[in-house]
Amino acid sequence: MTATPSSLALLHELIAFPSVSRSPNIALLERIQALLNQAGIASSLVCDPTDPGRANLFASTGPMDAPGIVLSGHTDVVPVQGQPWTSPPFEATQRDGRIYGRGSADMKGFVACAVHTMLQAADKPLQRPLHLALSYDEEIGCVGVRHLLQALRQRNLPAPLLCLVGEPTLMQIGLGHKGKSAYRARCCGQEGHSGLAPRFANAIHAAADLVSAIREVQSDLATTGPREAGYAIPYTTIHAGRIEGGKALNIVPGECVLDFEIRFVTDDHPDDVLACVREKTLVRMQQAAQLQGCTTAPAAPAIEQLVAYPGLRTASNAPGVQLLARCLPAHTPHTKVAFGTEGGLFQQLWDKTPVVVCGPGSIEVAHKADEYIELAQLDACDAMLAQLTDSLCLREGAG
Numbered sequence: 001m002t003a004t005p006s007s008l009a010l011l012h013e014l015i016a017f018p019s020v021s022r023s024p025n026i027a028l029l030e031r032i033q034a035l036l037n038q039a040g041i042a043s044s045l046v047c048d049p050t051d052p053g054r055a056n057l058f059a060s061t062g063p064m065d066a067p068g069i070v071l072s073g074h075t076d077v078v079p080v081q082g083q084p085w086t087s088p089p090f091e092a093t094q095r096d097g098r099i100y101g102r103g104s105a106d107m108k109g110f111v112a113c114a115v116h117t118m119l120q121a122a123d124k125p126l127q128r129p130l131h132l133a134l135s136y137d138e139e140i141g142c143v144g145v146r147h148l149l150q151a152l153r154q155r156n157l158p159a160p161l162l163c164l165v166g167e168p169t170l171m172q173i174g175l176g177h178k179g180k181s182a183y184r185a186r187c188c189g190q191e192g193h194s195g196l197a198p199r200f201a202n203a204i205h206a207a208a209d210l211v212s213a214i215r216e217v218q219s220d221l222a223t224t225g226p227r228e229a230g231y232a233i234p235y236t237t238i239h240a241g242r243i244e245g246g247k248a249l250n251i252v253p254g255e256c257v258l259d260f261e262i263r264f265v266t267d268d269h270p271d272d273v274l275a276c277v278r279e280k281t282l283v284r285m286q287q288a289a290q291l292q293g294c295t296t297a298p299a300a301p302a303i304e305q306l307v308a309y310p311g312l313r314t315a316s317n318a319p320g321v322q323l324l325a326r327c328l329p330a331h332t333p334h335t336k337v338a339f340g341t342e343g344g345l346f347q348q349l350w351d352k353t354p355v356v357v358c359g360p361g362s363i364e365v366a367h368k369a370d371e372y373i374e375l376a377q378l379d380a381c382d383a384m385l386a387q388l389t390d391s392l393c394l395r396e397g398a399g
């Protein structure tokens with residue numbers, strides 16, 4: 001029998017796979033599969049329907065007919081181009097009690113701890129199963145995990161006691177995040193000589209009306225929209241993030257494309273917010289057209305949804321949350337996180353299962369140059385996961 005590699009050793013290996021979203025992660029998964037195999041743990045891959053180089057991995061150890069615990073993480077990382085890294089991003093560099101490297105915090109640190117825990121669990125007398133769910137293309141809108149969830153739906157596993165999404169929370173207990181819906185709006189106008197500008201519908205002006213509507217809706221949401229406690233910004237937010245339009249200054253622009261997103265609290269629905277934006281945009285465009293003396297009604301922007309994922313809200317008194325709390329230091333804070341996760345999608349699959357976001361490292365350093373994780377965070381995560389595993393060794397009703 002070979003010794004189980006430590007989480008730290010695994011993290012070194014994982015960082016060396018440049019598993020940027022949209023690029024292959026299969027080599028990384030095959031390495032994990034080999035380790036699981038050695039420990040006698042079966043695993044399966046659920047590949048992207050269009051690209052066998054990108055896949056999810058699902059593995060289980062322990063009796064499958066009982067409710068267990070799911071450890072969930074994503075294997076993709078964000079790109080490094082244009083960031084001033086002081087050490088190679090795809091090479092783990094250890095200094096000052098930290099590991100530097102792309103994905104160290106978001107979220108290969110947790111993935112390393114989760115794999116280590118699975119390998120350890122293979123030798124324990126589990127009464128209930130421990131599952132590992134690793135996804136791809138999370139960073140571009142929780143794209144890959146949807147294929148895994150589809151496959152899991154067909155398996156009919158007993159609803160787990162707890163689904164732990166190990167995104168970086170500095171090991172705090174994350175009980176919620178907002179949902180997100182992202183859109184692309186195409187504003188159409190008519191090209192023409194700018195010397196005759198008022199005769200043509202200007203697509204950039206239409207996009208400006210859309211932006212104004214977005215800002216008005218945001219201001220309404222901030223003053224009268226539903227509130228959800230626990231967030232730094234406790235209401236639904238909407239903002240324009242990217243705009244592109246026009247060919248030359250002396251041509252009235254015929255097209256302008258605007259990307260915007262809504263991050264919504266539980267009591268808001270993005271469709272309702274979007275409907276307000278559409279209505280206010282149209283009112284503005286009609287007013288502008290009247291002022292300009294246009295006789296034809298302006299064309300409303302064509303808005304398509306780019307990505308969306310649901311929000312997460314987990315009750316703090318759910319048994320699974322209390323189980324997790326017992327595996328963490330006393331008085332570990334509950335929190336709501338400012339980023340999205342796959343947690344809301346897992347909650348849709350298993351609506352009785354508490355889904356909690358809790359993992360090592362800080363989101364503050366994620367997606368940036370010189371991303372790092374403290375070694376102490378890896379240790380804290382290992383300790384928590386070992387306790388969770390031990391809880392699975394107790395007979396039903398014990399503990």
Ligand SMILES: [Zn+2]
Binds near residue numbers: 074106
């Ligand atoms: Zn992440």
